[in-house]
Amino acid sequence: MKKLLVLLMLSCAALLSGCANANGNGGGGGGGGTTLKSIAITPASPSVAAGAGLQLTATGTYSDNSTKDLTSTATWTASNGNATVSASGMATGVTAGSVTIKAAVSGVSGSTSLTVTSATITSLTVSPQTQKIAENTTFQFTATGTFSDGSSGNVTNQVTWTSSNTSVASINLNGAPGLTKGLAAGTSTIKAASGSVNSSATLTVTNATLTSLVVSPSTASIPLGAVQQFTATGTFSDGSTQDITGSVTWSSSAPSIVGIAVSGLATGKNLGSATITATSGSISDTASATVNADNLVSLSISPTTPTIAPTTTLQFTATGKFSNGSTKNLTQQSTWTSDNTAAATIGSTTGLAKGKAMGSANITATFGSFNPSTALTVTNATLTSISVTPAGATIAPGTQLALTATGTFSDSSTQNITSIVTWASDSTGVATVGVGGQVTAVAHGTAHISATLNGVTGSAPVTVSSVTLQSIAVTPTTAVVAPTTTQQYAATGTFSDGSMQIITGTVTWSSSNLNVATVNTFGLVTGQSAGQSTIKAVSGSINGTAAVVVESSQLTGVTVTPSSATVAEKTGFQFSAIGTFSDGSTQNLTASASWSSSPSSVATVGDSTLTKGLATGVSPGGATITALFAGQSGNAALTVTNATLTSITVTPSNSSAAAGSAVQFAATGNFSDGSTENLTTQVTWSSSNVNVASISVSGLATTAATGTTTISASMLGVKGMTVLTVQ
Numbered sequence: 001m002k003k004l005l006v007l008l009m010l011s012c013a014a015l016l017s018g019c020a021n022a023n024g025n026g027g028g029g030g031g032g033g034t035t036l037k038s039i040a041i042t043p044a045s046p047s048v049a050a051g052a053g054l055q056l057t058a059t060g061t062y063s064d065n066s067t068k069d070l071t072s073t074a075t076w077t078a079s080n081g082n083a084t085v086s087a088s089g090m091a092t093g094v095t096a097g098s099v100t101i102k103a104a105v106s107g108v109s110g111s112t113s114l115t116v117t118s119a120t121i122t123s124l125t126v127s128p129q130t131q132k133i134a135e136n137t138t139f140q141f142t143a144t145g146t147f148s149d150g151s152s153g154n155v156t157n158q159v160t161w162t163s164s165n166t167s168v169a170s171i172n173l174n175g176a177p178g179l180t181k182g183l184a185a186g187t188s189t190i191k192a193a194s195g196s197v198n199s200s201a202t203l204t205v206t207n208a209t210l211t212s213l214v215v216s217p218s219t220a221s222i223p224l225g226a227v228q229q230f231t232a233t234g235t236f237s238d239g240s241t242q243d244i245t246g247s248v249t250w251s252s253s254a255p256s257i258v259g260i261a262v263s264g265l266a267t268g269k270n271l272g273s274a275t276i277t278a279t280s281g282s283i284s285d286t287a288s289a290t291v292n293a294d295n296l297v298s299l300s301i302s303p304t305t306p307t308i309a310p311t312t313t314l315q316f317t318a319t320g321k322f323s324n325g326s327t328k329n330l331t332q333q334s335t336w337t338s339d340n341t342a343a344a345t346i347g348s349t350t351g352l353a354k355g356k357a358m359g360s361a362n363i364t365a366t367f368g369s370f371n372p373s374t375a376l377t378v379t380n381a382t383l384t385s386i387s388v389t390p391a392g393a394t395i396a397p398g399t400q401l402a403l404t405a406t407g408t409f410s411d412s413s414t415q416n417i418t419s420i421v422t423w424a425s426d427s428t429g430v431a432t433v434g435v436g437g438q439v440t441a442v443a444h445g446t447a448h449i450s451a452t453l454n455g456v457t458g459s460a461p462v463t464v465s466s467v468t469l470q471s472i473a474v475t476p477t478t479a480v481v482a483p484t485t486t487q488q489y490a491a492t493g494t495f496s497d498g499s500m501q502i503i504t505g506t507v508t509w510s511s512s513n514l515n516v517a518t519v520n521t522f523g524l525v526t527g528q529s530a531g532q533s534t535i536k537a538v539s540g541s542i543n544g545t546a547a548v549v550v551e552s553s554q555l556t557g558v559t560v561t562p563s564s565a566t567v568a569e570k571t572g573f574q575f576s577a578i579g580t581f582s583d584g585s586t587q588n589l590t591a592s593a594s595w596s597s598s599p600s601s602v603a604t605v606g607d608s609t610l611t612k613g614l615a616t617g618v619s620p621g622g623a624t625i626t627a628l629f630a631g632q633s634g635n636a637a638l639t640v641t642n643a644t645l646t647s648i649t650v651t652p653s654n655s656s657a658a659a660g661s662a663v664q665f666a667a668t669g670n671f672s673d674g675s676t677e678n679l680t681t682q683v684t685w686s687s688s689n690v691n692v693a694s695i696s697v698s699g700l701a702t703t704a705a706t707g708t709t710t711i712s713a714s715m716l717g718v719k720g721m722t723v724l725t726v727q
Helices: 002-015
Strands: 036-042 047-049 053-055 057-062 067-069 075-078 083-085 090-093 097-105 108-117 121-127 130-134 138-140 142-147 152-154 160-163 179-182 186-194 197-206 210-216 219-223 227-229 231-236 241-243 249-252 258-260 265-268 272-280 283-292 296-302 313-315 317-322 327-329 335-338 344-346 352-355 359-366 373-378 383-389 393-395 400-402 404-409 414-416 422-425 431-433 438-441 445-453 456-464 469-475 478-481 486-488 490-495 500-502 508-511 517-519 524-527 531-539 542-550 555-561 564-568 572-574 576-581 586-588 594-598 603-605 614-617 621-629 632-641 645-651 655-657 662-664 666-671 676-678 684-687 693-695 700-703 707-715 718-726
Touching: 036 097, 047 090, 053 152, 057 097, 075 083, 083 097, 090 108, 121 186, 121 197, 130 138, 130 179, 179 197, 210 272, 210 283, 219 227, 219 265, 231 272, 249 258, 258 272, 265 283, 296 359, 335 344, 344 359, 352 373, 383 445, 393 400, 404 445, 422 431, 431 445, 438 456, 469 531, 478 486, 478 524, 490 531, 508 517, 517 531, 524 542, 555 621, 564 572, 564 614, 576 621, 576 632, 594 603, 603 621, 614 632, 645 707, 645 718, 655 662, 666 707, 684 693, 693 707, 700 718
Parallel strands: 036 108, 047 108, 130 197, 219 283, 383 456, 393 456, 469 542, 478 542, 555 632, 564 632, 655 718
Antiparallel strands: 036 057, 053 090, 057 067, 075 097, 083 090, 097 108, 121 142, 138 179, 142 152, 160 186, 186 197, 210 231, 227 265, 231 241, 249 272, 258 265, 272 283, 296 317, 313 352, 317 327, 335 359, 344 352, 359 373, 383 404, 400 438, 404 414, 422 445, 431 438, 445 456, 469 490, 486 524, 490 500, 508 531, 517 524, 531 542, 555 576, 572 614, 576 586, 594 621, 603 614, 621 632, 645 666, 662 700, 666 676, 684 707, 693 700, 707 718
């Protein structure tokens, strides 16, 4: 909102000398009539290590020599992929080299040269070092890296996060690096690691209970189409306070006016006001939000000067243009009127006009202070015939087909009359038809579908085949959306005769993570909060899936990490795919990317749910591992050696634990060339006495009773062992 307001103020000052902004200043600088002359970025000519972040500041100088911080209102860009820069001016190094970072406001820009170095991380610091939170609340840890050239930077999104006690606290909630959730009272060590460099912090989860919460801001004015972040702060029974924005349930009293996501991010959808409520159990607080049209600069109606026949309809569209150059369909947000209802009426909220009698009517759309109009002419032409298309279509049972009715009139004009005819099927046991010509196939046979208006009828046969559904493909296979925005998914069925048809409206849709994204019965996905979710379409026992990533900015690249690795034959290595977005943020896309290896004779890489990114050496040589997501791809080099596994070391060695606790074991392989590999997820784990402790496929031992058991890790005929004592 601030950015749009500043852009409006500056354009007023530059273009309309008599225009004043909301604060009474023409240029946003020191006083009325001032104009922006230059922008300086600081620090000047900075450097940052690859993987680290650096906050830049943009300062504007005006014609009266006053200055203003424009960091949050400028449009930031990077000249190449050596670095990314976020909307808030946070630059993140990607690869070594130089890049020009530019900040622009209303045609005025400033730039600086950023050098990205190849310095490596020498130490890490997790902050804060100690933190206390209540059960079922979240906290964001950050990691700061110190590099070999002495520089430092925020590396929260570049490190690997772990929680030592996953029953007390989980880490990387919804795919957000360092975001921790308290699960049960206790203590856990939160660790950030980059290769062999790591740092940790202590997280204590208390059993304190929430006593009150406050939503801020308490009042907000949101431009149409813009967003506003609400936060919730909770006070607990031990006197502590916490940001619980991600833990409460958010709702809007008028979601058609102000929509709100599970993250507390609100979107202005229509002019008016709404009450925003945050609820946790029986405790809640509210804030008021008003949506305005301050950022709207024009409103236009289409089509212009149209002509229709009596009893037929025409859909008008109102399009708004905003101060940032974007456009938005405001048809349902506008109020529609006709100045001659004897000639034509129009739905006040739909923009759907209907011809009544020969004549002319001015159709007006009103939105805020804007009220454009256009002339609609109603002729005296009469309907002479109706054509239904497509004619002679064949569809599979359980699928749908949209028919169109086109009317031909006495003046030789034609019109789409699909929405106003009366549809019927002469064999509902074969196929049914709904309002709007949507045909649903029921069983094998042929049905004639008719469309009737004013005593005139047209029809078309629809044949339902006897084929069966074999598979479902969901498209797009991957998509990136922002919170509160939508993406339409489609389901295509392949049938036993090899034919394919759209079955979007007949499948059952679901989302694996409703906190990240929701999906309606027609496959329309709505982003809720940052993270990843699997979208599934099901018909009987057949299903298809696709991925959705919710992010507040556009995906600009995919990086496979590490960039190179070495493994022995018949052993594996886990690669990760990291997506970089235009706001400088990153996200782990390993589970959503499509993986491939070339040549596969040297190495293969898993692309199923449980093996995504896991490369396995086949024969000595070099291979390229590729991750593809949403049209962006990244590569890494894998070298496969002919080294053989000689021994396996299991850690911790000869450990002890209390009954009812868990111990995570690791397996390290030692090879004939002196190299080592982490084989924890590749070995076969076993416990000699499962009554004392059992062990999972990932090496997590769960203790049951006092005693001693031998924990073994086996692979390729080699075994490593250690003793676990349960006290």
